[in-house]
Amino acid sequence: MPITDWPPAERPREKLLSLGAAALSDAELLAIFLRTGVAGQNAIQLARGLISEYGGLRTLLQLERERFCATRGLGDAKYVQLQAALELARRHFKESLTRSDVLENPTQTSRYLSIRLRDYPYEVFACLFLDTRHRVIAFEELFKGTIDGASVYPREVVRRALQHNAAAVILAHNHPSGVAEPSDADRRITRRLSDALGLIDVKVLDHLVIGDPGAVSFAERGWL
Known part of the structure; x- marks a missing residue:
């Protein structure tokens, strides 16, 4: 019928x-x-x-x-429509974050980063660069790796923070395995990035490890 x-x-x-x-x-x-x-x-x-x-x-x-x-x-027309709809959703979340203090919207911030990073079959390390009022200046995927890890260079993160004139950052990366539990390597690179960014007075507000489902926040665990 x-x-x-x-x-x-x-x-x-x-x-x-x-x-x-x-x-x-x-x-x-x-x-x-x-x-x-x-x-x-x-x-x-x-x-x-x-x-x-x-x-x-x-x-x-x-x-x-x-x-x-x-x-x-399905077909090409449906594929184009779908990709456009998905990108609209991503931009909607980003625009919503840009207008407000991300610390007032931790759930929305986590959801946005999950949408951006969750589905990659390899690790991607990204940063949300924030201004003095903790509003989003930019989101950038900085490093890409294999399913086992990504090489993260603090010098490059510092360079991008300076270019954006950022006052703070939120770090994020995905675990393709779907298990969001941070590794010892995740904690080590977070300390290195915090130390490097601290030298230019940029504060690391959080590091989110994106899994499936959900994410783990370093800030919520008291690791920052």
Whole structure:
């Protein structure tokens, strides 16, 4: 049965308008994105099948372009739309942080950094550079490594902090294994960076280790 023949309260678009996006299931949200189904399947049925095929919504959204476009019901146009939607979400979070003191929004800061770093298959070390009011000046991915680690150079972090005229930074890196527990090496490089940045009066406010799910905060553990 076509979705247009369903009762209005059960149609994904009408349900979203009535109850809000949070009330929809993954399949319903994906169906709105897909807009149409394929022969023999409406958009909801196609969405459910895709989520089942890939073991979850997140895995589907992370597919490389070639595999995504080769999947029935998707293609280049859908891939472009998806990448644009994901980038809009990233920029929305960053803009929200830029307007306020990040220390007043630790959950939002953690969520933004998780969105940026969580899905890399290798380690990425990044910095949020902040002004004297702890508002975001810039976010930069500075170092990339293998699945086992990334080489982090304090001199480069100091150079970028000076270029941004930053007063403080929040460090972040991901653990591709998904386990966010900081290693001894993580704690050592944090001390080195804190010492190096301290020489130019730039304070390290936190170091977040991004896993799946969640993140570990050095500041919350009293390590800074």
